[in-house]
Amino acid sequence: MSLGPYASFIVTSYAAAALVVAILIGWIALDYRNQTQRLRELEERGITRRSGRSATELR
Amino acid sequence: MTLIDLANPTRFLALTARVLPWLAAATVVLLAIGLYQAALAPDDYQQGATVKIMFIHVPNAWLSMFVWGVMSIASLGTLVWRHPLADVAAKAAAPIGAAFTFLALLTGSLWGRPMWGTYWEWDARLTSVLILFLMYLGLMALWRAVDDPSRAARAAAVLTLVGALNLPIIKFSVDWWNTLHQPASVMRMGGSALDKSFLIPLLVMAIAFTLLFVTLHLAAMRNEILRRRVRSLQMMQASRVAFSSEMGTGSRGQNASNEVGAA
Numbered sequence: 001m002s003l004g005p006y007a008s009f010i011v012t013s014y015a016a017a018a019l020v021v022a023i024l025i026g027w028i029a030l031d032y033r034n035q036t037q038r039l040r041e042l043e044e045r046g047i048t049r050r051s052g053r054s055a056t057e058l059r
Numbered sequence: 060m061t062l063i064d065l066a067n068p069t070r071f072l073a074l075t076a077r078v079l080p081w082l083a084a085a086t087v088v089l090l091a092i093g094l095y096q097a098a099l100a101p102d103d104y105q106q107g108a109t110v111k112i113m114f115i116h117v118p119n120a121w122l123s124m125f126v127w128g129v130m131s132i133a134s135l136g137t138l139v140w141r142h143p144l145a146d147v148a149a150k151a152a153a154p155i156g157a158a159f160t161f162l163a164l165l166t167g168s169l170w171g172r173p174m175w176g177t178y179w180e181w182d183a184r185l186t187s188v189l190i191l192f193l194m195y196l197g198l199m200a201l202w203r204a205v206d207d208p209s210r211a212a213r214a215a216a217v218l219t220l221v222g223a224l225n226l227p228i229i230k231f232s233v234d235w236w237n238t239l240h241q242p243a244s245v246m247r248m249g250g251s252a253l254d255k256s257f258l259i260p261l262l263v264m265a266i267a268f269t270l271l272f273v274t275l276h277l278a279a280m281r282n283e284i285l286r287r288r289v290r291s292l293q294m295m296q297a298s299r300v301a302f303s304s305e306m307g308t309g310s311r312g313q314n315a316s317n318e319v320g321a322a
Contacts, residue, residue, distance in 0.1 A: 004108040006173040013112045013166040017119070020158050021271065027154075028278045035285035042292045047299075049292070 066143050068284045075281045082274040089267035096260035103257075109173050114260055116166040117245070118268035119159045123191060124226050126156030126272060130198075131223040134216035144280070146212030147287075149219060150202050151279035155272060157195035164188060175239055183232035184240035187225060194222045208287060 003010050093114065103110035130152050136145030167185070168178045179185065198215055205211035233242045244252040251258055 002108070003111070004102070006107065006109045009169045009173055010108060010111050013115060013169045016165055016169075017115045017162050020162050024155060024158050024275055028275060028282060031282045032278065032285070035282055035289055038289045039285060039292070042289065042296065045296070047292045047296045049288070 068144065068147075071144060072281055072284060075277045079274065079277055079281075082270060082277065086267060086270040086274050089263060089270060093260055093264035093267045096263055100260050101256055106174060109170060110257065112166055112170040113257070114264045116163060116170055117261060118265040119166060120163040120188070121265060122268055122272055123156060123160035123163045123188065124229060125269070126152050126159060127191065127195075127219070127223060127226060129276075130156065130219045134219040137212050137216040138220075144284075146208065146216065147280050147283045148276070149212070149215060150208075151283045152276055153195055153198050153202065155275050155279065157192065157199065159268075159272070160188065160192040160195055164192060171239075180239045182238040182240055183236040184229065184238050187229045187232050191222075191225055191229060194218075194225065198222070208290075 097111055097114040100111065100114070102108050130149045133145045133149035133152070136142040137149065164185075167188075171180070172178050198218060201215050201218060202211050205214065230243075232238060233240055245258070245261065253261065
């Protein structure tokens with residue numbers, strides 16, 4: 001597959017898309033980890049939901 | 060499971076836990092197929108290999124408007140139906156929409172330089188998409204500026220619905236004004252102007268990016284629900300501390316704390 005004289009524009013476009021999507025995925029995964037960790041810390045201190053169920057419970 | 064059932068955040072979290080792995084897998088498979096087909100697509104007789112930029116530029120451009128459309132429907136849910144997950148959906152979609160819009164602008168610019176001889180031109184299509192990007196950033200700033208999510212939600216919903224006026228301007232800008240950007244070539248009266256060798260990879264990539272958005276959006280909504288639980292529990296903790304201070308003893312506050320409601 002030859003990308004011709006404008007290969008740098010094509011490669012940069014795909015690389016930028018991959019980078020931005022990777023940042024989005026990483027940011028969302030990190031945010032999930034942070035929130036569940038903060039909820040666990042609060043629950044360990046005895047702060048629980050009105051229902052008594054764990055705040056990190058997903059099922 | 061109906062829409063009413065999904066109004067319960069706990070049920071929504073259970074649903075996301077079940078569907079997210081499948082959505083992620085489907086996204087990866089479709090992206091792989093789309094990228095493979097894009098790599099094998101022939102060069103355009105005028106644009107050469109730069110036509111390959113189309114396979115990521117166009118899906119991102121479509122999604123930049125689609126995500127704002129999703130946020131507009133969610134805003135109606137906030138203002139009209141007061142659906143408890145509507146503002147969660149709108150808030151979670153904004154950064155993802157901003158990222159797609161940024162990619163549409165960037166890849167368009169990188170496509171424009173070899174084809175038009177310039178990275179940027181203040182024509183109606185490019186300018187209206189830039190305005191869309193700035194509106195995404197403004198909306199994100201608004202969400203961060205107001206501490207109470209329910210108060211921020213109403214202001215953000217109004218701004219989102221006003222911003223939706225920009226969507227038809229973006230779509231029809233190439234028809235209403237004389238622009239450097241080409242007119243619509245896929246969704247137009249009389250069918251697509253693209254050859255199948257370009258159209259099929261483009262549609263596969265568009266579906267893959269849409270699935271990517273759905274996956275990321277559900278995951279971001281899940282995070283936002285958890286963030287609100289954190290906030291709620293922290294407020295409860297603060298009220299316990301205040302109650303304990305008022306009573307003068309920590310032990311009574313501890314007993315009373317069990318009676319205070321939580322998220």
